[in-house]
Amino acid sequence: MSEEDWLRQDRLPHIFCAGCGNGTVINCTLSAVEQIGWKRQETVFVSGIGCSSRAPGYISTDSLHTTHGRALAFATGIKLANPQLNIVVFTGDGDLAAIGGNHFIHACRRNIDLTVVCLNNMIYGMTGGQGSPTTPMGGLSTTTPYGSGEPAFDLCGLATAAGANYVARWTSYHVRELTRAILTGLENPGFSFIESLVQCPTNYGRRNRFKQVADQIEYFKSHTILVEKAARMKEKGEMIPPEMILAGEFVRRNRPALGVRP
Amino acid sequence: MTRTEFMQGNTACAEGALAAGCRFFGGYPITPSTEIAEHMALRLPKVGGVFIQMEDEIASIAAVIGASWTGAMAMTATSGPGFSLMMENIGYAVMTETPCVIVNVQRGGPSTGQPTLSAQGDMLQCRFGSHGDYSVIALSPASVQEMFDLTVEAFNLAERFRIPVFLMADEIIGHMRERLIIPDHVSSNQRKPYEPGSLPFKAGEDHVPGFPAFGKGYGVHVTGLTHDERGYPCATSPKLHEDLVKRLVGKVEGARGSITSCDILNPDAEVVFVSYGAPSRTVQQVLHDHPDDNIGHLRLKMVWPFAEMVLARFTNAEAFIVPEQNLGQIAREIERHTDKDVVTVPKLGGDLHTPGELYAVVEDLK
Numbered sequence: 018m019s020e021e022d023w024l025r026q027d028r029l030p031h032i033f034c035a036g037c038g039n040g041t042v043i044n045c046t047l048s049a050v051e052q053i054g055w056k057r058q059e060t061v062f063v064s065g066i067g068c069s070s071r072a073p074g075y076i077s078t079d080s081l082h083t084t085h086g087r088a089l090a091f092a093t094g095i096k097l098a099n100p101q102l103n104i105v106v107f108t109g110d111g112d113l114a115a116i117g118g119n120h121f122i123h124a125c126r127r128n129i130d131l132t133v134v135c136l137n138n139m140i141y142g143m144t145g146g147q148g149s150p151t152t153p154m155g156g157l158s159t160t161t162p163y164g165s166g167e168p169a170f171d172l173c174g175l176a177t178a179a180g181a182n183y184v185a186r187w188t189s190y191h192v193r194e195l196t197r198a199i200l201t202g203l204e205n206p207g208f209s210f211i212e213s214l215v216q217c218p219t220n221y222g223r224r225n226r227f228k229q230v231a232d233q234i235e236y237f238k239s240h241t242i243l244v245e246k247a248a249r250m251k252e253k254g255e256m257i258p259p260e261m262i263l264a265g266e267f268v269r270r271n272r273p274a275l276g277v278r279p
Numbered sequence: 280m281t282r283t284e285f286m287q288g289n290t291a292c293a294e295g296a297l298a299a300g301c302r303f304f305g306g307y308p309i310t311p312s313t314e315i316a317e318h319m320a321l322r323l324p325k326v327g328g329v330f331i332q333m334e335d336e337i338a339s340i341a342a343v344i345g346a347s348w349t350g351a352m353a354m355t356a357t358s359g360p361g362f363s364l365m366m367e368n369i370g371y372a373v374m375t376e377t378p379c380v381i382v383n384v385q386r387g388g389p390s391t392g393q394p395t396l397s398a399q400g401d402m403l404q405c406r407f408g409s410h411g412d413y414s415v416i417a418l419s420p421a422s423v424q425e426m427f428d429l430t431v432e433a434f435n436l437a438e439r440f441r442i443p444v445f446l447m448a449d450e451i452i453g454h455m456r457e458r459l460i461i462p463d464h465v466s467s468n469q470r471k472p473y474e475p476g477s478l479p480f481k482a483g484e485d486h487v488p489g490f491p492a493f494g495k496g497y498g499v500h501v502t503g504l505t506h507d508e509r510g511y512p513c514a515t516s517p518k519l520h521e522d523l524v525k526r527l528v529g530k531v532e533g534a535r536g537s538i539t540s541c542d543i544l545n546p547d548a549e550v551v552f553v554s555y556g557a558p559s560r561t562v563q564q565v566l567h568d569h570p571d572d573n574i575g576h577l578r579l580k581m582v583w584p585f586a587e588m589v590l591a592r593f594t595n596a597e598a599f600i601v602p603e604q605n606l607g608q609i610a611r612e613i614e615r616h617t618d619k620d621v622v623t624v625p626k627l628g629g630d631l632h633t634p635g636e637l638y639a640v641v642e643d644l645k
Contacts (some may be wrong), residue, residue: 025500028511058496063345074500074512079493081348082502082512083341084371090338094345094353095493097329098303102349102494120341123334 020047023057025077032071034142036222036230038189038215042136043072045192045213046105049199060103063092065117067143068217069109069136086116089124092131096276100130103203110137110151114170118150125179128207128274134199135172135210138217146220153260157224172212177268182207184267188214188237191264198266207274214262237262286459288426288452289314289356292382293322295430296354298465301380302328303353305342307335307361310394311450312384315356336361340368344377348501350470350492352434356382360391362401363408369443370409371503373527376441376480376488378470380433383445384453385604387629396629397450399556399604405445406583412524414531416538417445417583419555423457429580435468436538440530441487447582449604451557451631473497478508486530532584539586541579548575549597550641553590553613555579557631558602564634565641574641582609587616598622600640602632620644 024047033039050060060078064070066085073080083091088106096104113121113135124131140158141147148161151172155164176184183205185198195213202209216222216233227233242250244265247257286294293315296304304319316332323330329346333339339355346353357365362383372379387393388400401408405417416436418429430446437444473479473489479499482488491497504512505520513519544566545551550573552562559578566576575593590599590613598620601610607623614621624640626632 025498057498059494061493074502077498079348079498080500081345081493082500082504083344084367084503087337087341087368090333090341091345093331093333093338094303094305094342094347095349096345097331097342098346098351098353099349099494119334120338123338 020044020051023047023050023076023078025075028075031075033068034219036216036218037068038138038217039069039072039136041189041192042134042195042213042215043075045196046134046199047076048196049203050105052200053203055103055203059101060105061095062105062107063088063095064107065112067109067112067141068138069107070112072107086112087120088112089117089120089131089133093124093127093129096129096131100276100278104131106131106133108133108135110135110139110172111141111149114150114172122175122179125176125181125208125210128180128182128272130206130208130274130276130278132199132202132209133211135212136215137172137212138215138221140217140221142217142220146224173210173267176210180208180272181210181268182272182274183209183269186212186262186264186267188241188262188264189216190234190237191241201269205269206277207272281463282461284459284461285456286423287314287454287456288420288423288448289384289454290318291423291426291459292356292430292446292448293318294461295427296380296434297322297326298427298461299352299431299434300467301352301354301434302326303343303346303351304328304330304355305333305339305346305353306355307333307339307357309358309361311386311453312356312358312382315382315384336364337368340365340372340381343379344368344372344375347377347379348493350490352378352438354380354382356384358384358386359388359401362404366408370411370413372443373409373413373415374503375501376527377443378437378441379443380430380437381443381445382430383447385447385449387627393629395450397557397604397631398627398629399449399608402447402582402605402608405447412528414528414584415442415445416440416531416581417447418540418580419447419582420452421556421559421578422452423455423459425580426452427459427461431465431467432540435466438468438470439487440534441470441490442531447556449556450629479510480506481508482526482530486526486533535584535586536588538581539589540581541577541589543577543589543592545572545575546592547595548573548593549595550644551575551577551593551596551599552637553577553579553599553601553609555582555609556604558604558626561632561634561637562602565637568634569638585612590617598644600624600637602626602637
């Protein structure tokens, strides 16, 4: 099998905008699922509402496209009722961290055996570009026309604090690292959380000085700093510029987990 | 072996669910329904089932729907405030045709209201509470025995029609203790199986598609978006949306005459009580205290879909008296279907009507 075999060919073309980063992350995810060797009939993709949540509709396994913010609660029911199933949840920053925030922290606390891939485009894309909990301070959106005045959520920090077994962050630029992180998440029992920043040229990029699609990907490349390097800089008392994106593996541990295949 | 117990209504509901084959419960504590969750927490692990206390009622119904897609019979139980929180996902269960049972042990509302006292104020919410046009089934138990029997029936109907089915109990019946006969075996409906290769949301003559459970290799896509018979989103076709919604409503409404369930006493009477749930007990007392062929009783065990044809069984009826623990929610439905007098007898605050109060209404009509 190849990644293509995991796609519902009869649903293509997809609805994502030209230049959207979602396709990259879906591809990385399917590549990881392919590498771990999961069977299609034992794999379920679950999502909430938003651009990222449309992904399961293009994947040829059983898939549950649920209500806004609630994907993790639905996935919890599936996994507990049938622990034999492998479950990947696609979600976005609005779906996971705003309306679904409570389910997120409790799924981490339960450490339920799911792999969650969060496509963080820092904006509500589906509804036309409103500010989200991860829109950076000063970021422009249709509901923050003068720049966002709220600090953004650190989703990986949240997942780590709440108890997830595996937490990593990459971007749509870091295709290999991201694929490897998702694969590690799939392998790791318990709650695995992989955040990927993705470019949204239609609703984020064009309002925030990324005139071309590549400009935002270039930004991801030049503005990421590895967790290990950041730690070394901190030790030396060096300042980490606040706009830098911390990337890499934040935690890999073995807290007791729920719903692990017997 | 059939056994006789002395049991609380909420516990009887949980036992009914287990007898019916329920193997997943997702819930959140709320008075006056909590004993159902507590009993399921105790019993489910012993029968190979799963109990989980979720973080809120939204998550509870979501987990129930997720579990149901693995093929498990699944339920939750709640009361008014939690029921309100569940509304969006109840619509999702309707749209995705997911069998599940939702118990609402009703308490006084609106808002936090009277957590420990009885009411029937959610009878229209269970019918209309989620957005969009749809139809559901709601049962209303009037005894501990019916907390058991109608829970079994709720599962059977949910499985048969692939819809959420409500057990609309009230605090009085939920917390009442009386004799319960638990049969050795209950009859149970299975979901209609999916025929591999067929379109997953294509329905036959009964308007209910076969159920393609997750994990069998069917590769089914399930979405709350308007979808075609493949299950694929198609939210911009007026015709497809209209056909889908009409089928979802039609599979329930079309069956209402055949599935409806009620008790009828004195069908030749001119004055007829119509009741469901706890107030039925008071009506039964009135009829016991004043035996009179001219006082009839229609006790609805299934409130929704409302089967207006049962009203016509009372051929001599001049007036329907409708005592409810609300301001006349089902009385309004009866008014829609009859040209006879409909006398609503509302009672708020948690107390039952007294037999005297109800008999006084009969006297007034004489």
